[in-house]
Each structure stands twice: as structure tokens, then as C-alpha cells.
Amino acid sequence: MKEEKNDWQKSSEFAEYCELLKFESIGVNRQNLRSCAACATWLKKWLEKIGAKAELVTEAFSPPILLAEIEGSLDYPTVLFYGHYDVQPPDPLDEWLTPAFSPTVKDERVYARGAQDDKGQLFAFLCGVREFLEERDRSNRPTIKIVLEGQEESGSEALAVLAPKMRSRLAADVMLVCDSSAAAGLRPAIEAGLRGINHFTVKLTAASRDLHSGEYGGIAPNAAEGMARLISSLHAPDGSIAVKGFCDGIESPSAEELNLAQLSAPTAEEYENDIGCEPCGGQWNKSIVMRNSFEPTIEINGIHSGYGAEGSKTVIPCEAIAKISTRLVPGQNPKAAFEAVKAHLEEHCPKGMKLEVSELTGLASGFRLPLNSPLFCLAEEVLREMDPRGAVYHWNGASIPIVSTLREISGAAPLLVGWGQSEDRIHSPNESFSFIQFAKAKEWAKRILKAL
Amino acid sequence: MKEEKNDWQKSSEFAEYCELLKFESIGVNRQNLRSCAACATWLKKWLEKIGAKAELVTEAFSPPILLAEIEGSLDYPTVLFYGHYDVQPPDPLDEWLTPAFSPTVKDERVYARGAQDDKGQLFAFLCGVREFLEERDRSNRPTIKIVLEGQEESGSEALAVLAPKMRSRLAADVMLVCDSSAAAGLRPAIEAGLRGINHFTVKLTAASRDLHSGEYGGIAPNAAEGMARLISSLHAPDGSIAVKGFCDGIESPSAEELNLAQLSAPTAEEYENDIGCEPCGGQWNKSIVMRNSFEPTIEINGIHSGYGAEGSKTVIPCEAIAKISTRLVPGQNPKAAFEAVKAHLEEHCPKGMKLEVSELTGLASGFRLPLNSPLFCLAEEVLREMDPRGAVYHWNGASIPIVSTLREISGAAPLLVGWGQSEDRIHSPNESFSFIQFAKAKEWAKRILKAL
Numbered sequence: 001m002k003e004e005k006n007d008w009q010k011s012s013e014f015a016e017y018c019e020l021l022k023f024e025s026i027g028v029n030r031q032n033l034r035s036c037a038a039c040a041t042w043l044k045k046w047l048e049k050i051g052a053k054a055e056l057v058t059e060a061f062s063p064p065i066l067l068a069e070i071e072g073s074l075d076y077p078t079v080l081f082y083g084h085y086d087v088q089p090p091d092p093l094d095e096w097l098t099p100a101f102s103p104t105v106k107d108e109r110v111y112a113r114g115a116q117d118d119k120g121q122l123f124a125f126l127c128g129v130r131e132f133l134e135e136r137d138r139s140n141r142p143t144i145k146i147v148l149e150g151q152e153e154s155g156s157e158a159l160a161v162l163a164p165k166m167r168s169r170l171a172a173d174v175m176l177v178c179d180s181s182a183a184a185g186l187r188p189a190i191e192a193g194l195r196g197i198n199h200f201t202v203k204l205t206a207a208s209r210d211l212h213s214g215e216y217g218g219i220a221p222n223a224a225e226g227m228a229r230l231i232s233s234l235h236a237p238d239g240s241i242a243v244k245g246f247c248d249g250i251e252s253p254s255a256e257e258l259n260l261a262q263l264s265a266p267t268a269e270e271y272e273n274d275i276g277c278e279p280c281g282g283q284w285n286k287s288i289v290m291r292n293s294f295e296p297t298i299e300i301n302g303i304h305s306g307y308g309a310e311g312s313k314t315v316i317p318c319e320a321i322a323k324i325s326t327r328l329v330p331g332q333n334p335k336a337a338f339e340a341v342k343a344h345l346e347e348h349c350p351k352g353m354k355l356e357v358s359e360l361t362g363l364a365s366g367f368r369l370p371l372n373s374p375l376f377c378l379a380e381e382v383l384r385e386m387d388p389r390g391a392v393y394h395w396n397g398a399s400i401p402i403v404s405t406l407r408e409i410s411g412a413a414p415l416l417v418g419w420g421q422s423e424d425r426i427h428s429p430n431e432s433f434s435f436i437q438f439a440k441a442k443e444w445a446k447r448i449l450k451a452l
Numbered sequence: 453m454k455e456e457k458n459d460w461q462k463s464s465e466f467a468e469y470c471e472l473l474k475f476e477s478i479g480v481n482r483q484n485l486r487s488c489a490a491c492a493t494w495l496k497k498w499l500e501k502i503g504a505k506a507e508l509v510t511e512a513f514s515p516p517i518l519l520a521e522i523e524g525s526l527d528y529p530t531v532l533f534y535g536h537y538d539v540q541p542p543d544p545l546d547e548w549l550t551p552a553f554s555p556t557v558k559d560e561r562v563y564a565r566g567a568q569d570d571k572g573q574l575f576a577f578l579c580g581v582r583e584f585l586e587e588r589d590r591s592n593r594p595t596i597k598i599v600l601e602g603q604e605e606s607g608s609e610a611l612a613v614l615a616p617k618m619r620s621r622l623a624a625d626v627m628l629v630c631d632s633s634a635a636a637g638l639r640p641a642i643e644a645g646l647r648g649i650n651h652f653t654v655k656l657t658a659a660s661r662d663l664h665s666g667e668y669g670g671i672a673p674n675a676a677e678g679m680a681r682l683i684s685s686l687h688a689p690d691g692s693i694a695v696k697g698f699c700d701g702i703e704s705p706s707a708e709e710l711n712l713a714q715l716s717a718p719t720a721e722e723y724e725n726d727i728g729c730e731p732c733g734g735q736w737n738k739s740i741v742m743r744n745s746f747e748p749t750i751e752i753n754g755i756h757s758g759y760g761a762e763g764s765k766t767v768i769p770c771e772a773i774a775k776i777s778t779r780l781v782p783g784q785n786p787k788a789a790f791e792a793v794k795a796h797l798e799e800h801c802p803k804g805m806k807l808e809v810s811e812l813t814g815l816a817s818g819f820r821l822p823l824n825s826p827l828f829c830l831a832e833e834v835l836r837e838m839d840p841r842g843a844v845y846h847w848n849g850a851s852i853p854i855v856s857t858l859r860e861i862s863g864a865a866p867l868l869v870g871w872g873q874s875e876d877r878i879h880s881p882n883e884s885f886s887f888i889q890f891a892k893a894k895e896w897a898k899r900i901l902k903a904l
Contacts, residue, residue: 028763089765095661154763181667195666199764208728209547209880213751214647214850215633217779218734218743220727224752224774228683235677275672276660278804281768282670291670299665300676301767306754307775311480311606312651312813313541314777315753315879316733322676323759325766327669352730361764398666427767428661 008435009105013127016046017438020085020119021103021112027063027086028154036063036150039085043148044068050130052146062158063150067169069143070133076142077452080172080412081129082403083122083179084152087114088427095429109432116433117426118179121418122148124438125178128445135450142452145172149402152179155199155361156402163402163409172412174375174452177403178441180396180418183264186440188383188391190376191416192257193293193368196328197399198338199301201359202345204230204320206352210306213314220316224305226350227320233348234298234341240283241298245340251331253294256371257395264392265289266422274422293395296366297327298341325362327399334363364401375413382447383417386440391417417444460887461557465579468498469890472537472571473555473564479515479538480606488515488602491537495600496520502582504598514610515602519621521595522585528594529904532624532862533581534855535574535631536604539566540879547881561884569878570631572885573870573893574600577630580897594904597624601854604631607651607813608854615854615861624864626827626904629855630893632848632870635716638892640835640843642828643868644709645745645820648780649851650790651753653811654797656682656772658804662758665766672768676757678802679772685800686750686793692735693750697792703783705746708823709847716844717741718874726874745847748818749779750793779818779851786815816853827865834899835869838892843869869896 008014023039026032037056040063044054047068054068063086072078090100090113098104103112114120129144147170149159163170183189206223207216236242253261268288271279282291301324306317328337342357349355369376371393383391400416407414419441425431460466475491478484489508492515496506499520506520515538524530542552542565550556555564566572581596599622601611615622635641658675659668688694705713720740723731734743753776758769780789794809801807821828823845835843852868859866871893877883 028765030762089759089761092662153766195669197666197766199766201764206729209877210544211727212850212879213749213753213777214649214779214848215874215878216727216733216744217647217749217751217849218747219723219731219740219849220733221729221731222733222752224755225683225687228680228752228755231677231680232684271671275663275668277658277673277806279671279673280804281668281672281674288671292668295670297665297669299669299766299768300674300680300758301665301765302758302760302769303676303680303772304756304760306752307541308754308756308773309541310482311811312653312775312777313480313753313879314605314649314651314751316751317754320755321760323764325665325764327666352732354729359763396666397669397671398664422667425661426667427664427765 017123018103020123021114022101024101025063025086025150026089027150028089030061033061033063036086040064040066040150043085047146050133057162059158059161065159065162066148068146071138072141072143073139077173078143078145078171079449079452080145080147080170080175080406080410081125082147082175082177082406083125084118084149085122086150086153087117087119088153092429097430108435111430111432113431115431116420116424117431118152120433120438121178121420121441124441125445128442129449132446132449142449145170152400152402157361159402160405163405167409170406170410172410175406175410175412175414176448177400177414177416178418179400180416181420182418183392183394184266184270186419186421186437187389188387188417189264189394190379190391191396192371192393193395194366194403195397195399196332196334196364196366196404197325197401198328198334198360198362199325200338200357202322202324203356203358204350205318205354207318210315210318213316216316221350221352222316223320223353224317226353227303227305227322229350230345230348231300231303231322234344238284241296243298243340243344246337247296249331250329257368258289260393261289261293261395264394292397294329296329296332299325301325327397329366330368332366334365362401364399364404367404368395369414373413375415378451379415379417379448382451386443386447469575470555472575473566474553476553477515477538477602478541479602480541482513485513485515488538492516492518492602495537499598502585509614511610511613517611517614518600520598523590524593524595525591529625530595530597530623531901531904532597532599532622532627532858532864533577534627534629534858535577535600536570536602537574537600538602538605539569539571540605544881549882560887563882563884565883567883568872568876568885569883570604572890573630576890576893577897580894581901584898584901594901597622604852604854609813611854612857615857619861622858622862624862627858627862627864627866628900629852629866629868630870631852632868633872634870635844635846636718636722638871638873638889639841640839640869641716641846642831642843643848644823644845645847646818646855647849647851648784648786648816648818648856649777649853650780650786650812650814651777652790652809654774654776655808655810656802657770657806659770662767662770665768668768673802673804674768675772675805676769678805679755679757679774681802682797682800683752683755683774686796690736693748695750695792695796698789699748701783702781709820710741712845713741713745713847716846744849746781748781748784751777753777779849781818782820784818786817814853816851816856819856820847821866825865827867830903831867831869831900834903838895838899
């Protein structure tokens with residue numbers, strides 16, 4: 001067994017995986033555009049080698065979108081596979097034990113930014129596609145369309161603009177996405193819903209410059225404190241959202257959804273072991289499953305104002321920024337939800353300060369898929385073959401905004417099965433993906449393509 | 453007149469002033485220790501050239517303290533002059549129009565970090581001392597003791613430790629400090645009081661790592677939001693301090709103090725023109741003079757948590773820090789005031805988070821000096837000779853913590869007269885000091901030494 005895994009580390013597949021992880025494809029950073037383009041070109045060549053027709057589509061100043069197609073028979077449903085080759089920024093860099101873009105193996109896990117999310121999962125899936133193609137000729141397989149983009153972590157702007165212009169090229173019956181997590185112990189999980197998302201930047205300006213906190217203390221308003229007050233106003237002390245109109249129209253989960261979600265959800269103890277503190281986010285009197293899967297959130301992704309280094313600097317900061325994201329559930333209109341937050345911020349703008357809300361991206365609604373559909377039944381069957389425990393259903397608290405868009409434009413039924421685990425630490429320093437998870441994702445790709 | 457000023461720019465005095473400003477003597481930064489030492493050495497040599505015995509005293513890892521003495525006659529009172537050669541960090545660097553450590557002249561102002569605070573003021577004063585020494589021999593002048601330190605901006609730690617060991621070397625009758633501001637229009641001002649100060653760092657820790665705001669949103673507590681709530685709790689919505697026990701024992705100003713303070717205080721309109729926003733800091737129902745001169749403050753000097761760059765990063769920050777300073781007034785015990793804030797922070801520590809309060813420095817009490825003392829009467833006379841408008845009294849909202857310490861140890865009566873103006877932008881980018889202000893500080897030094 002040990003032997004076998006060591007063999008994989010020596011394989012060309014593993015070498016390719018590491019090559020892919022070395023590209024610093026941080027889609028949100030302009031200065032990484034070249035790395036993103038190089039990464040997309042590498043993937044294009046790889047797909048051409050396995051027999052796909054592939055093309056890079058570029059919007060000004062955006063990482064290219066890779067469109068590929070492997071022709072199959074019309075007797076099969078058309079499959080659309082979506083993945084993203086961009087990764088989250090690796091900061092804080094000093095918390096990485098090994099360099100973020102030098103994949104390093106330890107205990108049969110590969111450590112690198114993107115090792116899992118989503119370079120690892122998408123590449124494992126594509127390796128499954130490659131093996132599937134070795135077994136099936138054109139007359140004996142579905143047409144496989146592939147869309148890989150480089151802006152998923154920052155709102156999929158280019159693809160969201162281009163997709164509506166490519167309806168026929170994207171048209172499909174089934175959309176496969178491998179960018180989510182399995183349940184605990186790597187038990188297979190089918191995503192039955194995703195939250196939507198908006199993100200934006202809030203800026204407060206008080207004085208025209210940072211001021212001496214003695215000379216002006218008691219006189220000048222303090223932007224750091226103003227931002228603290230403004231942010232605090234977004235939630236009531238019990239953790240519920242205090243923004244008027246934000247929660248309007250929310251659709252409650254059915255009893256069946258709630259029961260099934262409960263089955264795959266970690267317990268409070270499991271969460272506490274995972275995150276290292278009490279899992280007390282969200283509204284205190286609601287269950288963990290409700291708070292993560294069926295309720296929206298307003299999350300402060302960052303706040304910065306004034307001095308932050310060693311020692312002290314006695315200033316009254318004149319400026320403060322906050323980065324905010326909101327997760328949305330079915331029934332919430334993303335635009336209306338954003339406007340509600342914006343109106344709240346304007347109403348609560350501290351005395352003497354100017355407010356600016358900018359960089360709105362996302363505008364993706366949350367969705368939940370109908371249970372008991374033929375596609376879900378088929379997926380359940382395939383996953384039970386892979387794992388006798390069978391699959392659980394999961395209503396993901398995360399968002400893949402472009403999935404909502406692609407679902408509507410392609411007409412395809414989404415099937416989101418991924419192989420992440422919380423120990424992968426996606427979006428955090430020391431992200432990793434295990435050999436076993438890679439193998440599972442690859443096997444899933446082969447099996448579902450055969451079953452369709 | 454124009455000619456004359458241009459002459460000063462060509463003088464060796466001006467060249468020396470620029471040399472002094474070039475040292476990057478940021479006392480709070482360890483990596484600037486060498487620059488601080490070079491700056492102190494430069495000042496030592498300069499003082500030796502004008503006839504002082506001078507010595508550098510160094511505590512491990514602290515900028516050196518410069519002790520100098522110019523012997524005079526016992527028939528005169530002994531004078532102790534205090535100044536600081538350290539400067540505030542120059543950040544944000546990109547807001548400087550000219551480099552912070554390359555003094556640049558524009559419209560008869562010198563632009564540089566420290567151009568005023570306190571390198572400019574202390575050097576102008578010392579130039580006055582030099583000219584005074586040219587006119588008076590040893591039998592005909594007071595002994596002048598000089599203490600220049602390199603940590604005033606960050607708490608004067610080394611001097612506070614060393615001063616009690618040097619009682620006889622510091623013993624004096626009058627302590628002169630040139631590190632404060634004149635009133636509007638450069639009308640002379642005597643500091644009749646200073647606020648005390650504490651500063652410290654607050655750190656909140658929630659999860660063991662930054663978390664994905666989708667996967668964990670509604671589950672994990674958010675350190676950025678927690679810090680916002682914690683900071684907001686320090687003040688009531690009306691701007692008053694909400695920390696139990698913090699304001700205990702505060703001594704109200706006398707009617708005479710309040711009236712005199714009112715005379716030199718800028719109006720709300722003047723403040724608004726100066727700072728570029730409504731001067732609405734502090735407790736809303738109190739007057740500007742009360743808020744700045746006779747009331748304490750709790751000021752947020754900085755808050756930092758999570759992502760802050762371009763675009764978005766959908767994380768739940770696991771950590772947040774805040775830099776806090778408090779200004780204290782007579783009657784407040786610095787230690788007790790700090791303990792009150794610490795207890796408040798502990799009591800309000802958000803659910804699921806750990807709180808750490810560290811880096812406490814300052815511990816300086818505020819003081820107010822008795823009006824109508826013989827020293828103040830003499831100073832008033834000298835200042836009326838310099839300016840027919842005469843001097844105003846000012847109860848400074850700022851702090852020079854070491855002045856409290858030196859006052860007690862030297863036994864000297866403090867006389868704080870400085871020549872700053874709000875347009876000097878001390879502690880902010882583009883700090884400057886005008887030729888006229890320099891000349892006033894120099895003239896003041898000469899005249900007060902002659903009068904003593």
C-alpha cells in the first residue's frame with residue numbers, strides 16, 4: 001500500500017499536478033495576471049494532449065477563460081465541467097511552513113496554495129476524464145465541455161460577462177463541479193444548495209489627515225472608532241442581523257432538507273476541535289445547521305485603520321476601511337440585499353465622517369436543488385459503489401457564484417460533488433490535499449462519466 | 453526682508469538644522485536604533501563645540517540619552533532644558549509630497565519629519581543658547597543642564613528608568629521645554645498643564661486560523677467584528693467614556709483656568725478649517741476647551757484585522773489588534789485608569805475569543821501648574837517684550853510624560869513655551885516648520901536665559 005502511494009509520487013500525473021500548483025495564479029491581483037495566463041495556457045496544452053479542442057478567451061485585464069470540448073455521441077447527455085484555476089492570496093505569508101507556491105509533500109499530503117481549492121480538485125477530475133477517454137471512443141461517450149476560469153475567488157467577473165454571449169457553446173444537460181467538500185471521514189457528499197454572495201468595500205473618512213491624539217483628542221472624530229461602531233451596528237448583540245430589509249423574503253428549508261442537512265453536519269464539538277474556539281458565530285438561538293446552511297451572514301473580512309506595528313503611534317486615524325461579504329440564501333435578491341446593507345451603513349454613518357461603499361462584486365443568489373431528481377438518484381448510486389456508506393446531502397454555506405450563472409445559461413442540472421475536508425485549510429496558510437482525496441476525485445470523475 | 457531670510461537659508465545654522473533632520477531617528481523602531489545613535493552623537497558633538505561637557509548614556513536597545521552641562525554661576529538659578537530628538541514614524545509614506553528625511557524648503561517652511569516636533573524646536577532653542585553663551589561668560593550666567601532623549605514619542609522608557617538614578621545631575625530650579633505650540637497667529641503661549649498618557653495594545657484571538665467565510669460563516673466567531681464591538685463598548689453613543697472607574701477622582705478646572713483656557717482655544721470653525729471635518733470628537737454636550745484640555749480621552753490609534761488590499765478575500769479573520777492610547781487629567785491615577793480599561797475590556801471580551809492586553813507604556817499623570825507663580829510672571833514679561841499681544845495660557849491636550857517625571861526628580865518648576873502651529877502637521881505626513889517659528893524659538897531661548 002505504502003509502495004503504491006510512493007509510486008504515485010513518481011508518476012507523470014503527480015509531476016503535472018505539482019507543475020500546475022507552481023503557477024502563482026492569484027486571480028484577484030493585477031500583478032499576477034501573467035501567472036494566471038501562463039497557468040491557463042498550461043491547462044490548454046494539457047487538454048489538447050488528451051484530445052480536446054481548446055481555446056483561451058480573454059477579457060481586458062482579466063485572467064483568461066479556458067473553453068474546451070471533447071466531442072462525443074448525441075446518444076449521451078452533454079456534460080459541462082466547471083472549475084477554477086485561480087487561488088486565494090496566500091497571505092499571511094509568514095504563517096506558511098513551506099512556500100505557498102512550492103508544492104511540498106508531507107505524510108501523503110501535498111501542501112501548496114490551491115493544492116485543493118480548486119487546482120487540486122479540478123486536476124484530479126481532469127485526470128479522471130483522461131482515463132475515461134482512454135476507455136471510450138467518441139461514439140461511446142458523452143460530449144464533454146470544459147470551462148476553467150481564473151476569477152472564481154474574486155467574483156468571476158469576466159466569465160459572468162462572457163457566458164451570456166456563449167449560450168450554445170455552454171449548452172449542456174448536466175453540469176459537474178468538483179470544488180466542494182465531502183462529509184467527515186471523506187464520506188461522499190452531494191451539494192444540494194449553495195449560498196449566494198456579495199462583497200464590497202466600505203471606507204470612512206473623518207479629518208483630512210491623521211491627527212495627534214493629544215492635540216486633537218476630544219476634538220477630532222476618530223475614523224477607527226467610527227468604523228468599529230458602524231460595523232457593530234450590523235448585528236444585534238444576540239448575533240442576529242440588524243439590517244432592515246436584508247432578510248426579507250428568505251425561504252425556510254423544508255423539514256426533509258433540514259433533516260438531511262443535520263445528518264452531514266459536524267457537531268459543535270467537532271467544529272470546536274476544527275477551528276480551535278467555540279463555534280459561536282451567527283444568531284445564538286439558532287442551530288448550527290440553520291446558521292451555516294439556511295441563514296444569510298454579513299461577515300467582516302477585514303478592517304484596517306491607523307497604526308498597527310510595534311510600539312505606539314498616538315494618532316487619531318483619519319480613514320478606515322472594511323472589507324465585507326454577505327452570504328445569501330434562496331429568496332434574497334442579491335441587489336436588494338446589498339442596497340439594504342448600503343442604506344443601513346449610510347443611516348449609521350458616524351457624525352463628522354464621509355462614507356463610501358465601492359468594489360461591489362458577486363451579486364450571486366443562493367439556490368437549493370430539488371431532492372430526488374433522476375440525476376441525484378444516479379449520483380447516489382455511483383457514490384454508493386465508491387463508498388458503502390453512500391452519500392449525504394449538504395447545503396453548503398459557501399458560494400460558487402458562477403454556478404448560478406452557468407446553471408441558468410447552460411440549462412444544465414448542477415451536480416456538485418467534491419472531496420475537500422476541513423483539514424485541507426483552504427483559504428488559510430498551509431493549504432493541503434491528500435493523496436487519497438486526489439484519488440477519490442479522479443475515481444468520481446471516471447465513474448460518473450461512465451454512468452451518465 | 454526677503455533677502456534676509458534667504459540669507460538664513462545660506463547660513464551654517466540652517467545647514468546644521470538640515471543635517472539634524474536627515475537622521476531617521478524613529479525612536480520606536482528597533483531598526484532605526486543606529487540612526488538614533490548617530491543623531492545623538494551629532495548633537496553631542498554640536499554641544500561640545502558650544503562649550504558643553506556632554507555624555508551619551510545608553511540602555512540596552514534604547515536610543516541613547518544625551519546629558520550635557522554648561523557651567524555657570526551659583527548666583528543664578530540652575531536651568532534644565534529638556535528636548536527629544538526622536539520623531540514619529542513617517543508612514544503613510546505615500547502621502548509625503550517630498551521625502552520625509554530629505555528636508556525641503558518651500559515658501560520659507562522646512563518640510564521633513566521632525567522639522568518641528570521636536571528636532572526643529574529643540575535645535576532652534578539650542579541655537580539661542582549658543583548665541584546667549586557668546587554674550588555671557590561663566591560668572592555671568594546660569595548653569596544650563598541639557599537632557600535630550602530618543603524615546604519621547606514612544607514613552608521615554610529609558611529616561612524614566614535612568615532619571616531616578618541621576619537626581620543630583622538633574623537637580624535644577626527651572627525646567628525649560630520647547631516642544632509645544634503657540635496660540636493662533638504665533639501668539640506666545642505658556643503651557644499651564646499637560647494631559648498624562650497610557651498606551652497599550654489589545655489583541656483578540658478567535659479561531660486558530662483565518663477561515664473561509666462561506667464554509668464557516670454563521671459558525672465561527674469573527675475577530676474583526678469582535679474587536680469592533682469591543683472598541684465600541686468603550687464609549688457611550690454620546691461620546692462619553694463608558695469605562696467604569698476610569699474617570700474617578702478627576703479634578704475639575706477652576707473658573708480662572710477655564711476662562712483663560714477659553715481665551716487661547718480655537719473655535720469650532722477654526723478647528724473645522726484646520727482638520728477638514730466637524731470637530732465632533734469627545735462628549736457631545738461639553739465645550740471644546742473642556743474636551744481637549746480638562747477631560748480624559750480613550751483614543752483608538754489603530755485597528756487591524758484580516759484582509760485589506762484591493763478586491764476581496766472572503767475570510768473570517770481569526771485575529772484582530774487595536775492600538776489604544778488614553779489621555780489623562782489631574783486626579784486620575786495612570787495605573788488605576790489603565791486597570792479600569794483592562795477590566796472593561798475583559799468584561800466585554802466577545803464570546804469565543806481570547807483577549808490579550810500588552811505593551812503598556814506611558815503611565816504618566818496629567819498635571820496643571822499654579823497660575824501667578826513668580827516664574828510664570830517672569831515668562832509673561834519676556835514674552836510681552838517679544839510680542840506686544842503678550843502670552844496666553846494653554847492647557848495642552850497632549851502629553852510629555854517625561855516632563856512629569858523630570859519635574860519630580862529635578863525639583864524644577866516647568867516652563868513650557870513652544871512655537872508650534874497646527875499647520876505644522878506634526879505626526880502627519882508633510883510635517884513642516886517655518887523660518888519665522890524657528891527664529892521665535894531661538895529668540896525665546898536667548899531672552900528667557902537672560903531674564904533668569
